[in-house]
Amino acid sequence: MLKLLTLSLWRTVACITLLLGVIGVVVPGLPTVPFLLLSAWSAGKGWPRLEIWLLAHPSFGPPLKRWREQGAVPRKAKYLATVMMTMSALLLLLFAAPLWLKLVLPAFLCAVAIWLWRRPEA
Structure with a gap:
């Protein structure tokens, strides 16, 4: 039961932060990449397929990979x-x-x- 609850928590965090990141694409002043970083991190804890999708995404993937590999910020x-x-x-x-x-x-x-x-x- 605890494992299911933990998994659900990580997936919820991943979905909410992904949604905020996508909203940040169109809303000025709302950051995109920090929310995507958090989404990929939490997805890695509870939803590996979403993490892989984010890293392979043509727009979202490159900044996530740069951060993971080098801690780089443009x-x-x-x-x-x-x-x-x-x-x-x-x-x-x-x-x-x-x-x-x-x-x-x-x-x-x-x-x-x-x-x-x-x-x-x-």
């Missing part, structure tokens, strides 16, 4: 992510939010940007 994606994180931090400062959030979130986003720019490029 420069264009780095720029886009940095711009989006900067805009998010600036918007947070303009709107009403708790002070702790206005301090912690920009610091966290800065740490993510540093990590991101240290990744190899495709």
